[in-house]
Amino acid sequence: MSPNIRSFVRDLAGDLLYATGITQPSKRIKDHPFSIVTFHRVLPAELLKSYPINGIAVTPSEFEWFVKLFKKHFICGTLSENFARWQAGEVTERPLLSITFDDGQLDNFVYAQPILKAAKIPATFFAVTNGVEYNETLWYDRLAYAAVKAGKSPVNIVEQAKTLSVGERLNLVQKFEQEVGGLARPDWDGMMNWQQLAELAEYGHEIGCHSMTHPILPLCNDTSLQDEIVLSRKILQENLNTPITSFCYPNGDADQRIINLVEEAGYTKAVTTKWGQNNNSNSPFTLKRFDIQGKTSRSRLGDLSESRLAWRLSPYFPKRM
Ligand SMILES: [Zn+2]
Numbered sequence: 001m002s003p004n005i006r007s008f009v010r011d012l013a014g015d016l017l018y019a020t021g022i023t024q025p026s027k028r029i030k031d032h033p034f035s036i037v038t039f040h041r042v043l044p045a046e047l048l049k050s051y052p053i054n055g056i057a058v059t060p061s062e063f064e065w066f067v068k069l070f071k072k073h074f075i076c077g078t079l080s081e082n083f084a085r086w087q088a089g090e091v092t093e094r095p096l097l098s099i100t101f102d103d104g105q106l107d108n109f110v111y112a113q114p115i116l117k118a119a120k121i122p123a124t125f126f127a128v129t130n131g132v133e134y135n136e137t138l139w140y141d142r143l144a145y146a147a148v149k150a151g152k153s154p155v156n157i158v159e160q161a162k163t164l165s166v167g168e169r170l171n172l173v174q175k176f177e178q179e180v181g182g183l184a185r186p187d188w189d190g191m192m193n194w195q196q197l198a199e200l201a202e203y204g205h206e207i208g209c210h211s212m213t214h215p216i217l218p219l220c221n222d223t224s225l226q227d228e229i230v231l232s233r234k235i236l237q238e239n240l241n242t243p244i245t246s247f248c249y250p251n252g253d254a255d256q257r258i259i260n261l262v263e264e265a266g267y268t269k270a271v272t273t274k275w276g277q278n279n280n281s282n283s284p285f286t287l288k289r290f291d292i293q294g295k296t297s298r299s300r301l302g303d304l305s306e307s308r309l310a311w312r313l314s315p316y317f318p319k320r321m
Contacts, residue, residue: 007300011308014299018307023314025073025095034086034278035097035313036079036271036289037070039063042111050186052144052154055293060111062294065304067119070097073310078206079124079246083269083284099123100271100289102210102248103138104131106190109200117203125200126210126248126271129232131191132239137183138191138214139173145184146176162251166215166224194239201242208246209233209267218255225258230265246270259285277315 017023025035040056042063048054058066070076074097077085082096099116101108104127116123130136137145143161144154157176161169177183192200197207211217212232220228229247236244245268249258252273262270262285269284276288290313297312299305311317 004300011299011305014305014307014311017314017316018310023307023310023316025097025310025313028314029092029095031279032086032089033095034082034287035074035095036278036287037066037097037099037313038271038273038289038291039099039101039108039112040103041105041107042115043107044111047107047188051189052148053140053158055155058292058294060115062297062304063112064115066292066297066309067099067115067121069306069309070099071119071121073097076121078122078204079208079269079271080206081122083246083287086278087284100208100248101125103214104128104192104197104210106192106196109192109196113200113203113205116205122204122206124206124208124246125192125197126208126246127192127197127236128210128214128250129212129235131214132194132197133235135191135193137185137189139169140214141185141189142183143173143176145186146173146180149180149184150176162216165219169215198240201240206246207236207240207242207244208248209236209244210248211250214250216251216253217249217258218253225261229258229261233265233267249273254286259283277313 021027039058042060043051043057045059048057051057073094075092075094076097079098079100082098086096101123104125108125128138131138140158144158147154147157161172201207209232211228215228217228233244247262247267247270249270249272269287271287271289274288278287297304297309299308
């Protein structure tokens with residue numbers, strides 16, 4: 001099938017499924033599903049141009065559109081609030097959905113927070129404690145910015161780096177940065193600080209833990225896992241004076257050793273990057289999420305499509321589309 005025909009068929013299928021009702025969230029309420037959506041960055045178009053991993057970014061107007069539709073079709077609440085309702089088997093008017101943000105980027109506070117405030121929707125923000133404490137750019141962003149400056153493909157280099165040991169990965173980041181004359185992050189970029197996280201918590205949002213340095217956890221030794229999972233939680237709790245009960249595995253990577261430690265550390269749930277909605281058979285420590293992007297929610301004509309988003313958030317969406 002040519003790409004044009006394929007996108008036509010895809011739009012048509014999305015519209016038909018929506019018209020029959022099977023992809024409409026309200027029609028699935030008897031299954032008692034719990035949907036969690038993932039965002040990373042919310043960047044205006046002019047900043048998005050200089051952000052190398054733009055597949056994990058949406059614009060403020062796209063985000064506003066998503067929030068409006070989530071509010072229309074779901075009961076939106078923080079991960080902890082909706083998780084409690086879901087676990088209790090609470091019967092709700094619409095299905096449950098929680099908006100989550102990974103990484104604690106400053107753009108979340110500047111561009112997403114006002115939109116959530118206007119819509120009166122609380123979300124969950126997963127912070128990386130060294131990012132908060134030292135305004136330390138996460139390793140994958142450092143590597144991507146430096147790779148672009150060095151004329152290399154940032155996405156491929158970041159993907160390859162995820163397979164390296166912690167030490168090898170840091171060496172690679174430093175090698176690239178030396179090559180291009182130091183930290184290549186633009187001035188507008190940065191991480192949220194303690195004050196901003198405290199403000200989010202004050203507005204009713206939840207702060208969750210996303211480790212101390214955003215490593216690939218299964219590649220870490222037991223000693224560093226204590227810092228990444230246990231100490232990071234303690235630091236967040238002490239600085240924000242609020243219980244931290246949700247964990248997010250960096251890059252979604254976890255094995256049984258990691259899952260056990262997260263549970264022992266006192267978290268009550270953890271999210272992965274595994275695609276899909278949660279049903280009663282899901283373990284609280286391997287919750288699935290839907291990664292949300294602007295481009296995959298658009299029709300072939302380029303407009304954001306309600307039927308397409310509803311299809312993507314349904315169990316009927318084929319992974320390869
Ligand atoms: Zn992350």
